[in-house]
Amino acid sequence: MLIVPEREIADLMTRDAAFAAVEQVFAAMAADKAYNFPVVREAIGHEDALYGFKGGFDRAGLTLGLKAGGYWPNNMDKRGLINHQSTVFLFDPDTGKVRAMVGGNLLTALRTAAASSVSIRHLARKDAKVIGMIGAGHQATFQLRAALEQRGFEKVIGWNYHPEMLPNIEKVATEAGLPFAAVDLPGMAEADVIITITSAFAPSLLAEHVSPGTHIACMGTDTKGKQEVEAALLARATVFADEIAQSVSIGEAQHAIAEGLLQEADIAQLGAVINGTHPGRKDAAEITLFDGTGVGLQDLAVAAAVVDLAVAQGRAIEVDF
Structure with missing residues (x-):
């Protein structure tokens, strides 16, 4: 399994790369080549947090996985941490074996920004x-x-x-x-x-x-x-x-x-x-x-892109799992 820690994301993922990944996923979804799984999102009754899972499968890009995480509104005030916390897990669609674990905090911000900017490019x-x-x-x-x-x-x-x-x-x-x-x-x-x-x-x-x-x-x-x-x-x-x-x-x-x-x-x-x-x-x-x-497919697309970049640059951590 490959691990790309949160600390590596800023140097690996650019706005242009996030835009391209999200735009391609939206196109694949509309062409029925990719689909999202039902979202699970719950108030956990602790720290006023919302926690959940988003996932999906992109047949065109052969990307399968999920993002686990949510919103902890007290993080910044109590702990100096950002309120949104998440991790992305990617799996081999041929075998089901876990492929990668990727820090999802910055990726979430980048993919969310990419989604709105895709809409601006095509609709404004x-x-x-x-x-x-x-x-x-x-x-x-x-x-x-x-x-x-x-x-x-x-x-x-x-x-x-x-x-x-x-x-x-x-x-x-x-x-x-x-x-x-x-x-x-x-x-x-x-x-x-x-x-x-x-x-x-x-x-x-x-x-x-x-x-x-x-x-x-x-x-x-x-x-x-x-x-x-x-x-x-x-x-x-x-x-x-x-x-x-x-x-x-x-x-x-x-x-x-x-x-x-x-x-x-x-x-x-x-x-x-x-x-x-x-x-x-x-x-x-x-x-x-x-x-x-x-949608979960946005997270998977940017995570898959960052894993490829991390491998190419020798910055992914490989562990037996």
Whole structure:
């Protein structure tokens, strides 16, 4: 078995490599060449933690495995650790034998950012100039860096439940040479692209906060009950998902469907746009929304890529198991 520790990931996995891996997985899913297993995600009744498993099998890439981990909201305050903790396990699809164990914390941030940036590349208007961020935590900085590479953005605006955290994303904007402005939620109407990346259980972004032609990437809702945007916004938008089954069960679509504002048949796979079997954005006034729940195949794709890089560079640890 190969081990690629968390400490090695930053020097091995790039944003470009993560983008390519995630884009290929979305395309394979839409072509029925890859599928995700049902998600297990539970509140464990200890440390307010959510813990679970995501897995799948990509026949095209012959990648089989799972990610185990979750969200420990007290980690940073109590222990100086990031709140999201995870590990990816890869298996040989021919034999079932374990192939690799890979640190999943940074990979999760990179693959989540890659997913939203894939949606921006394929769905946002080409002339998008202002990007809005709802959320300013650890993952938000990854989201913003990846998103800024997809369009010629000229300004970043941001809102967060805890305004004192906004300097996190202001720093990223400054590094990119872009002005940053903190706004109230109605101020998001200025944005051409909006990324939501919070752990909220109540909507912050309302339909009235979004202008025609905006692309929204909803990246924080991945559990029953979570919600970042008003259900009415999905009714206004053309909705795309990483996986439709997860979108309707644990994503933003769960609320719009429950309120009778959206049907499962109204949701398209982002991979279909990548494959050219769905037209994607139809015109400059259309609101598009990507419901990114995070699928196990994303984790497996980036983990498999990092294992290959680690082996090539002699940085993987091999153990008998």
